[in-house]
Amino acid sequence: MSQVHLIDHPLVQHKLTLMRKKEASTNSFRRLLGELASLMAYEVTRDMAMQEVEIETPLEKTTGKVIDGKKLVFVSILRAGTGILDGMLSVVPGARVGHIGLYRDPKTLTAVEYYFKMPQDMHERDVVVVDPMLATGNSAIAAVERLKELQPKSIKFVCLLTCPEGIEAMQRAHPDVPLYTAAIDRQLNEHGYILPGLGDAGDRIFGTK
Ligand SMILES: O=P(O)(O)OC[C@H]1O[C@H](OP(=O)(O)OP(=O)(O)O)[C@H](O)[C@@H]1O
Numbered sequence: 001m002s003q004v005h006l007i008d009h010p011l012v013q014h015k016l017t018l019m020r021k022k023e024a025s026t027n028s029f030r031r032l033l034g035e036l037a038s039l040m041a042y043e044v045t046r047d048m049a050m051q052e053v054e055i056e057t058p059l060e061k062t063t064g065k066v067i068d069g070k071k072l073v074f075v076s077i078l079r080a081g082t083g084i085l086d087g088m089l090s091v092v093p094g095a096r097v098g099h100i101g102l103y104r105d106p107k108t109l110t111a112v113e114y115y116f117k118m119p120q121d122m123h124e125r126d127v128v129v130v131d132p133m134l135a136t137g138n139s140a141i142a143a144v145e146r147l148k149e150l151q152p153k154s155i156k157f158v159c160l161l162t163c164p165e166g167i168e169a170m171q172r173a174h175p176d177v178p179l180y181t182a183a184i185d186r187q188l189n190e191h192g193y194i195l196p197g198l199g200d201a202g203d204r205i206f207g208t209k
């Protein structure tokens with residue numbers, strides 16, 4: 001069973017509440033998502049591998065620890081993943097980036113792939129997949145399935161919001177992939193939207209509705 005990390009830090013919860021409000025403008029929704037993603041990056045990268053390097057301060061030689069950001073790949077599920085990606089990159093600017101284009105068929109709610117581009121040597125890399133919403137789980141499950149074909153060292157999944165149905169589906173399909181989320185909402189509605197949720201994440205980030 002995959003671990004579920006609920007990131008309930010007060011700053012994260014505060015920003016999420018502002019984002020949920022229907023009157024939040026595209027501008028503030030996008031800014032808040034970026035800020036939230038930077039905060040979530042702290043939790044997600046907590047166990048990142050470090051290496052010791054020799055450095056010199058103005059006073060003497062010493063050693064310090066650094067991360068190897070290049071081994072980390074953020075994989076954004078288009079479109080809405082872009083909103084999280086920017087915030088994560090502001091904290092780990094050296095990370096590589098992959099993109100998977102997926103949209104949900106509105107009738108069947110299955111994920112349809114339209115784009116896939118990853119960095120090379122994925123088998124040497126730790127992957128963090130980002131998408132604000134884990135609803136039915138179909139998109140996340142399809143994205144992780146595709147990534148597993150490339151045999152990365154590890155895969156984590158980060159979202160802003162999920163629900164019991166999404167967690168259960170992901171745990172059934174990919175029990176080895178830990179989930180990070182800022183909230184677990186009540187349920188899905190009949191159109192596969194999370195309740196109370198925040199609406200359509202892609203439309204709210206890009207102002208397309
Ligand atoms: O768990 P699921 O039921 O698959 O739903 C979640 C997916 O739905 C949204 O994308 P959408 O299909 O709206 O595409 P978009 O990002 O291009 O708007 C969201 O960003 C996820 O990718």
Ligand SMILES: O=c1cc[nH]c(=O)[nH]1
Binds near residue numbers: 135
């Ligand atoms: O509530 C939801 C569910 C899927 N995708 C969204 O953008 N919002």
Ligand SMILES: [Mg+2]
Binds near residue numbers: 080200201203
């Ligand atoms: Mg959408």
